[in-house]
Amino acid sequence: MRQKAFLDSLAFGVILFSLFGALQVRSARGEEKVLVAYGGHSESVAHMWVGIEKGLFKKYGLDVGMLQVRSGPLIMATLASGSVHVIWTAPSSVLSAVSGGLKLSCVASTTNNLPRELVVQKEIRSFDELRGRVFGVQSVGGGLWLQTMVVLEKLGIDPDGYQLRMRVIGDIPTVTQALMSGNVDAAVLPYSFGDIAKRAGLHSLGGQLVVPLQSNVLCSSRDLIAKSPDVVTRLIQGMIEAVVLIHDPSHKEDVKEILKRNLRFSKPEDAEASYKLLRPMNTLDVGPNTEGWRTIQRIVSR
Numbered sequence: 006m007r008q009k010a011f012l013d014s015l016a017f018g019v020i021l022f023s024l025f026g027a028l029q030v031r032s033a034r035g036e037e038k039v040l041v042a043y044g045g046h047s048e049s050v051a052h053m054w055v056g057i058e059k060g061l062f063k064k065y066g067l068d069v070g071m072l073q074v075r076s077g078p079l080i081m082a083t084l085a086s087g088s089v090h091v092i093w094t095a096p097s098s099v100l101s102a103v104s105g106g107l108k109l110s111c112v113a114s115t116t117n118n119l120p121r122e123l124v125v126q127k128e129i130r131s132f133d134e135l136r137g138r139v140f141g142v143q144s145v146g147g148g149l150w151l152q153t154m155v156v157l158e159k160l161g162i163d164p165d166g167y168q169l170r171m172r173v174i175g176d177i178p179t180v181t182q183a184l185m186s187g188n189v190d191a192a193v194l195p196y197s198f199g200d201i202a203k204r205a206g207l208h209s210l211g212g213q214l215v216v217p218l219q220s221n222v223l224c225s226s227r228d229l230i231a232k233s234p235d236v237v238t239r240l241i242q243g244m245i246e247a248v249v250l251i252h253d254p255s256h257k258e259d260v261k262e263i264l265k266r267n268l269r270f271s272k273p274e275d276a277e278a279s280y281k282l283l284r285p286m287n288t289l290d291v292g293p294n295t296e297g298w299r300t301i302q303r304i305v306s307r
Contacts, residue, residue, distance in 0.1 A: 036068040039240060042083045043093040044074055045148045046176040046268070048195055048283050049221045052115050053093065054267050055260060056247035064246070065239035075175070076144035081107055084226060091225045091240065095148030096301045099224055111224040113241045113291040115248050119218040120282050121156050122199045122209045124184060125191040132162060132210060139170045141180035141189035146305070148220060149177065153193040154304050155218055160211045178268065197268075197279040215285065219297045241291060248287045 039062075043050050053071055056062050062069040072089060074080045077098025083089045085107055099111060129135060143149040150171060157164055164171075174183045181198045183189050185205045194202065196213055203209065223241070230237055250256050257280065264283070265276040 036063060036066050037236060038068045038070070039091060039236065040070045040072055040089045041091045041093055042072045042074050042080045042089040043221075044077060044080055044095070044098075044176070045143060045221075046073060046178060048197065048264070048268075048279055048286065049116055049148075050093065051260075051264060051267070051279075051283050052244055052247040052251060052287055054263050055250055056243045058263050059247070059250060059259070061246045061250070062240070062243035065243050067236070067239055067243060069240070069243070073176075077101065077147040078144070081105075084109065084224075090229060091223060091237075093221050093223055095151050096219060096222055096298060097146055097151040097305045098148065099222065100302060100305050101146055108227045109224050110227050110230050111222040111293060112230065112237055113244065114219040114222045114293065115244055115287050115289075115291055116220050117217065117288045117290060117294060117297075118286050119152060119155065119216040119220050120196055120213065120286055121152055121193050121216060122196060122213045123156060123160065123191060123211050124194050124199045124202045124207050125210050126184075126187065127206055127208060129190065129210070132160065135162065135169065135191065135210075136167045137170070138167075138190035139172050141174040141183050141192040142171050143176050143180070144173055145171055149180065149193070151301065151304065152218070152220060155216050155300070156193045156214060158304070159214055159216050195279075196282045197270075197275055200278050201275060217294075217297065218300070219294050222293065245289060245291065248289055251283055251287055 041053065057069050074083055077095060080092050080094050080098060081102040084092050099109065102109065140153055142153055154164065172189055174180045174189065177194060177198055180192050181194060181202055184192045184202055184207065199209060225237060251260055261276045261280045264270065264279045268279060270276045270279065
C-alpha cells in the first residue's frame with residue numbers, strides 16, 4: 006500500500022518539475038542553489054530558517070531555499086523527479102520510500118529529542134476516555150503521525166487496542182486550529198502549540214514529555230551524494246552553525262523573531278515558548294541514531 010502511494014505521488018513530482026524547470030545550479034552571486042523540501046511547519050525546521058536568514062549557508066557558498074510539501078510521499082516524489090536536491094523529512098517516510106524502490110541516503114539530523122505533549126478536549130479526563138477518539142495528523146505514515154505513535158507508546162497507549170482514529174488534517178498549526186475548533190479530539194503537539202491550545206481551554210494528558218527520537222533527517226538521492234559530496238558537507242556545516250547560534254543566548258531575540266515570523270505567532274509569549282522548546286531539541290550530534298531508526302522501523306512495520 007505504501008509502495009503504491011509513493012508511485013502514485015510521482016505524478017505530482019513530474020508536474021512540479023515541469024513548473025519549476027531544471028533547477029539552476031548557481032545563483033547570480035555564484036552560490037550553488039540547493040532547494041530543500043520539507044513537510045511539517047514547526048520548530049523542527051527552525052535551524053534551516055535560522056541558517057537561511059542569518060546567512061550561514063552563504064558562508065559555505067550555498068543559496069538554500071525551502072519548499073513545503075504537504076505529505077511524506079509527495080516529498081519523496083519531488084526528490085525522485087529532480088525538483089529538489091535534498092529533503093528534510095521524517096524517518097518513517099524514508100523507510101516507506103525505500104521499500105517503494107527509491108534509492109536515497111540520510112546523512113544528518115539536528116533533532117535527537119522530541120519535546121511533545123498530548124493535548125485533548127476538556128471533557129477527556131483520563132487515558133481510558135481516549136478510546137475511539139479522533140487524533141489529528143498531517144498524513145498517515147508521516148512525521149506528525151510518527152511523533153503521535155511514539156508519544157502514545159511512551160504513555161502506554163496501544164492505538165489499535167484503544168481503537169484510535171487518525172484524521173489527516175494538515176501541519177502542526179493546522180492541526181492545532183482543528184483541535185481548538187473541536188474538529189478532532191486529541192493531538193500530539195510541541196509545547197509551544199500546546200500552550201496555545203491550553204489557553205483556549207484544552208488540557209494536557211500525561212504532561213510535557215521529552216522522547217528520544219530523530220524526528221527529521223536530511224536525505225538526498227545516492228547519486229547526488231556520490232557526485233556532489235562537498236555540497237552535502239557544506240549544507241551540514243551551515244546547519245551545525247545554525248544550531249550553535251540557536252544555543253547562543255546573545256542571539257535569543259534574533260531567533261525568537263525568526264520563529265515568530267515563520268510560525269506566524271501573534272503573541273510574544275508564544276515565540277518565547279517556541280524558543281525554549283527549540284534549544285533542547287537541537288543537537289550538534291548530527292549523526293544518524295541507529296537505535297532510534299530501529300524503533301521507527303518497528304512502529305512503521307506494525
